[in-house]
Amino acid sequence: DTEVTQTPKHLVMGMTNKKSLKCEQHMGHRAMYWYKQKAKKPPELMFVYSYEKLSINESVPSRFSPECPNSSLLNLHLHALQPEDSALYLCASSQDPGSSGANVLTFGAGSRLTVL
């Protein structure tokens, strides 16, 4: 299995809703990432998990809450979002931090989020 799987593909939510995005990989990668991509813009890093521990938080608002329950799974919990949070959310993974393979990220197809 060489894929990163993201669900759902599309999500529409109101500003008072609570929802979650899910990301899964079975490549044995030990680093996982969340990126946010607005239309016609490059992806921007949000969070990095290394060995299931949060290693980087790029000053993301607390209405986004990441969780890494195990080495294969990464969640992004969403609460009280704003319309400007509407974007494509990309998950990625890479091999053990420190290994040569750690520098190649494998991306999922993304979850398209619309906040009404």
Added chain:
Amino acid sequence: AQTVTQSQPEMSVQEAETVTLSCTYDTSESDYYLFWYKQPPSRQMILVIRQEAYKQQNATENRFSVNFQKAAKSFSLKISDSQLGDAAMYFCAYRWGQGGSEKLVFGKGTKLTVNP
């Protein structure tokens, strides 16, 4: 701060012809990695090619090759024998850091159109 600049918002090429996409970056690091990713309308970020900064030899992957000029901090992508399936947004990316604190930052992208 590490930055990546792609000066060509859009490029077009005739099928079977060759096109070169430009990328420059700014860094004070000595150990880093450079990548080209493509993102077709399907949204999936796909690795095209990568280059380790310590390697002088330019990377090549089939029809894709790079011209890596470390002193000039330039990293251009050449696509030979362009195919319709090459049409996509191409992002140049720079990765640095170690031990779980690696970061990948993207340029703004170049939209490539392939004309039949």
